[in-house]
Amino acid sequence: MASLDLLLDDPNIEALGMLIEAHNEVVHLTARHLEAAGEPSVPWLGVLIRLARSPGQRLRMSELARDMTMSTSGLTRLVDRIEAAGHVCREACPEDRRGLWASLTEEGRAVLARAVPRHVTDLAQTVGGALEPDERAELTRLLRRLRDHARDTATA
Secondary structure (H helix, E strand, O other): OOOHHHHHOOHHHHHHHHHHHHHHHHHHHHHHHHHHOOOOOHHHHHHHHHHHOOHHHEEEHHHHHHHOOOOHHHHHHHHHHHHHOOOEEEEEEOOEEEEEEEEEOHHHHHHHHHHHHHHHHHHHHHOOOOOOHHHHHHHHHHHHHHHHHHHHHHHO
């Protein structure tokens, strides 16, 4: 068996660690920017952006929970608050009587119209300040491939 020190130096451990650390730093910085601008929290805005970028501006609650890296109960509580504010609504899923869709409302789109321009500017400084456009495109391509591989592995 390989020694623990050799295993801890594994490049996959380092890659995952750097991904997690970079994610955490960017999320903390984004949270500070959003709070300073009086905008919704990172999870709240993340739900609205994820829905806006989805076909029909809606997702099944289970898919949204997965994409937001939240438990279904945690997402349900968050969506409860977002729905109470009028930014999303829930709809029955005709294909699955137990399933629900979370859908973006016009009020939610208005929040995005107000928050996203500033958010894009902040991300240009945070992400664009560290990466050239071709590097950002490559990072996006690699992260999509990693995500898709992990999803395929999980469902296999």
